[in-house]
Amino acid sequence: MNNLLSNAVLGLFIFLALGxxxxxxxxxxxxxxxxxxxxxxxxxxxxxxxxxxxxxxxxQIMIYVGAVVVAITFAVMLSPPMFAPPRPRSKAKxxxxxxxxxxxxxxxxxxxxxxxFNINDDRTAASVVDLGMSLMNQFQVxxxxxxxxxxxxxxxxxxxxxKGTSK
Amino acid sequence: xxxxxxxxxxxxxxxxxxxxxxxxxxxLIAVLISIELMLNAVNINFAAFGYFVAPxxxxxxxxxxxxxxxAAAATAIALGILMAVYRRFRSINIERxxxxxx
Numbered sequence: 001m002n003n004l005l006s007n008a009v010l011g012l013f014i015f016l017a018l019g020x021x022x023x024x025x026x027x028x029x030x031x032x033x034x035x036x037x038x039x040x041x042x043x044x045x046x047x048x049x050x051x052x053x054x055x056x057x058x059x060q061i062m063i064y065v066g067a068v069v070v071a072i073t074f075a076v077m078l079s080p081p082m083f084a085p086p087r088p089r090s091k092a093k094x095x096x097x098x099x100x101x102x103x104x105x106x107x108x109x110x111x112x113x114x115x116x117f118n119i120n121d122d123r124t125a126a127s128v129v130d131l132g133m134s135l136m137n138q139f140q141v142x143x144x145x146x147x148x149x150x151x152x153x154x155x156x157x158x159x160x161x162x163k164g165t166s167k
Numbered sequence: 168x169x170x171x172x173x174x175x176x177x178x179x180x181x182x183x184x185x186x187x188x189x190x191x192x193x194x195l196i197a198v199l200i201s202i203e204l205m206l207n208a209v210n211i212n213f214a215a216f217g218y219f220v221a222p223x224x225x226x227x228x229x230x231x232x233x234x235x236x237x238a239a240a241a242t243a244i245a246l247g248i249l250m251a252v253y254r255r256f257r258s259i260n261i262e263r264x265x266x267x268x269x
Contacts, residue, residue, distance in 0.1 A: 006169070007168045007169070010168060010169065011168070014177050017177065017181060017207075018177065018181060021181055021184040021185070021204050022184055024188070024200055024204065025184055025185070025187055025188030025191070025192065025200070025201055025204070030194055030196055030197065033196070033200055034200065037200045037203070037204070040181075040204065040207070044181075044207050044210070044211060047174070047177065047211055047214075048211075048214055050169065051174065051215055051217075051218045052218055052224075053217075053218070053227075053231070055228065056210075056214060056228055056231050056232070056235075059232065059235055060210075060235070063235055063236075063239055064203075064207075064235070064238075067239060068203065068239060068242045071242055071243070071246055072196060072199065072200065072242070072246070074246075075196050075199075075246050075249055076196060078196075078249065078250070078253045078259050079194060079259060080258075089191070093190075094191055096190065097186075097187050097190035097191035098187060098191075100186065100187075100190060101183040101184070101186045101187040101190070102183070104182075104183050104186055105179060105180065105183040108179050109176070109179065112172065112175055112176065112179065117171060117219070117220055118220070119171060119219055119220060120219060120220055120221070120222060123218060123219065124224055125218075126224035126225045126228060130224070130225050131225050131228055133225075134223070134226075134229060135225075135229060135232075142229070142233055146232075146233055146236045146237070149236070149237065149240055150236060150239070153240035153243050153244055154240075154243055156244055156247065157243040157244050157246065158247070159247075160244070160248055160250075160251050161246070161248075161250040161251060
């Protein structure tokens with residue numbers, strides 16, 4: 001019973017992640033795209049909980065839904081007005097994109113079916129303390145590099161958005 | 168259902184969805200959303216492998232943290248570029264932004 005319930009909840013999160021993703025790329029209104037993208041990110045956060053990565057689920061909601069989606073929402077102001085009728089999409093381009101992504105999916109699905117992974121049987125969930133220890137000891141250099149990259153990225157974003165000729 | 172292959176297939180499907188959006192959409196914002204979807208698919212894969220396969224369970228999570236930080240940085244830069252492109256071309260349709268096409 002417990003197992004059935006957890007499977008149902010996992011299925012719900014997977015449905016949220018994939019359904020939100022499909023709507024995020026297929027709807028015509030850009031604002032609806034952003035909202036469905038937020039839904040998909042929440043589904044991914046739920047999947048992280050099932051993978052015993054609660055800290056990642058928290059980070060996913062805080063950074064993605066809290067910061068990235070809000071930033072993208074502001075950028076929606078630059079898109080053409082929503083009451084304007086959407087321009088028709090070319091059928092050839094849709095078919096090409098659909099074929100490419102389906103081909104990609106089929107290829108890697110086949111590769112997944114053929115591969116064998118040696119599953120670790122005595123696996124333990126990593127606590128937040130473990131994660132912090134490993135970030136401070138084993139992965140110290142990436143941790144520092146990431147903060148440096150973030151600093152440079154923010155400076156670059158300010159410079160590229162701030163100045164420039166307006167005509 | 169709580170199995171490695173389920174998570175891998177979900178990640179693969181999400182990556183394919185993002186790839187479709189990347190190829191098909193013309194708005195720069197939608198392209199950005201598609202790239203973020205693909206990054207999320209990669210995150211699911213890393214978390215799944217880190218939990219099911221890796222001997223040290225924190226390794227996969229550290230990878231995901233790094234990717235999330237890089238994705239946030241990428242979004243900041245992309246929005247800066249988007250502002251600059253809008254100021255220059257008065258549009259964020261990627262088919263009109265073709266000055267560097269040669």
